[in-house]
Amino acid sequence: VKQSIEEHRLKDLEKDKKINDLMSALEEAKRKMQQGSQQTQGEVLELDLEDLLRKTFPQDLIEPIGKGVEGADIRQVVKSPRGFACGVILWESKQTKAWTDKWLTKLKDDLRAEKADVPVIVTTALPKEMKLPMEERDRVWVCVYDLVIPLACLLRKNILDLGYQKAISNQRVEK
Secondary structure: OHHHHHHHHHHHHHHHHHHHHHHHHHHHHHHHHHHHHHHHHHHHHHHHHHHHHHHHOOOOEEEEOOOOOOOOOEEEEEEOOOOOEEEEEEEEEEOOOOOOOHHHHHHHHHHHHHOOOEEEEEEOOOOOOOOOOEEEEOOEEEEOHHHHHHHHHHHHHHHHHHHHHHHHHHHHHHO
């Protein structure tokens, strides 16, 4: 009788361990699924931004910056009506619950590495101090998704105007 009681006790312990292991595995799977879901949401925003820029500015070169490659998400080479490259806008998209200032530093580093002209962060989480949905912070433009096209139009106009002025200066020097 003692032996059968001991066997039964060991089987109960084994069953309890299996249940605990399954619960732990389930929690881990839930955590991974949620993390993957956040990553997927970020990728969806990035792809949507790329598509929006490509459709709105078909004359420009809109290039995604590859996964695992250091840098922003999208490079927009602004082209003049005659097809001359006038400047580059770097786009970084963030779909997250909280803002972090380190994004500004990282994007400015990317800007230098790319030899680009204008950095922009499109985000669902604005800095707490930001009073408007589109502002320049530490020489980086920050805006909500709804203002991407108005901001892009303004930035492109400035880049195109500068390109035009450079072209006129170069023609004067040549003459």
